[in-house]
Amino acid sequence: MINRHLRVVLAEDSVVLRDGMVELLGARGCEVVATAGTAPELLAAVSGHQPHVAVVDIRMPPTHTDEGIRAAVEIRERAPQVGILVFSQHIEAAWASRLLADGAAGIGYLLKERVARTSEFVDALHRVADGGTALDPEVVDQLMRGAQRGRVDTLTPREREVLQLMAQGHSNRSIAALLVVSERAVEKHVAAVFTKFDLRATEADNRRVKAVLTYLAEQRS
Structure with a gap:
């Protein structure tokens, strides 16, 4: 599959890392239409440029606590058509749950230390x-x-295990390869999850997303 040209807004307060990511993404066919070093700059950039996806670090000035992910939640509310990829050294479970509360579609959350190759990051951006x-x-x-x-x-x-891999965005075929089982076996496990979560098939609903949301939301109960 040929990836489409992506328009990206990049929010990262480290100038060195930000400039390096701009260069890397450009080399991979992505257009960084704006960069931001603070949460207000991020919100303004998304509003002004309407990117396909915003890459957001959690901890940004002035307090370096959760400004970035707060802004991501606000983007989700204001512009749900914009994909959001949180890319951080930190996990903020409470804010991540809020980010995912209205649906897992178009949301990513990757840890910087665990992304081994630029291609993995760019694939996640496109996804x-x-x-x-x-x-x-x-x-x-x-x-x-x-x-x-x-x-x-x-x-x-x-x-x-199957549901956790679904939460990471894997297809049934990918899950089968990772678990070294048949795709049919994965389909049976997925069907069992839908049944236990009482997710009935409808024409409009994405049951995979709803299953993932159920999985993620239970820590908030």
């Missing part, structure tokens, strides 16, 4: 821009930590 999901396994684990007993607890270990 998010196209309405997919890209969640680091550690982010999913943090979101699930301390969850109350609920529907997730009804899953078998294999069903939970």
Whole structure:
């Protein structure tokens, strides 16, 4: 599949890292239409440039706590058509849950230290821009930590494993390859998850997204 040309807004307060990412993304066929070093600059850039996706660091000036992800939540509310890829050294589970509260489509959350290749990052950008999901396994684990007993607890270990890979944005074929099982076996596990989560098939609904949201939301109950 040929990736489309992406318009990107990049929010990163480190000038050295920001300039390096602009160069890397440009070499991979992405157009960084604006950069931002603060949350207000990010909001203004997204409003002014209407990018396909915004890359957001969590901790930005002035307090370097959660300004970036707060801005990401605001972008999600103001411009839901813009994909958001949080790219950070930190996991903020509470704010990540808020970011995902209205749907996992078009959302990514990757940890800088775990992205080994530029191609992985660019693939995640395209996936998010196209309405997919890209969640680091550690982010999913943090979101699930301390969850109350609920529907997730009804899953078998294999069903939970399949659902976690769904949360990372993998297709059934990709999950089958990772788990070294048949695609048909994965389909059965996915169907079991839908049944246990009481997600009935409708023409309009994306049950994969709803299953992932159920999985992520239980830590907030």
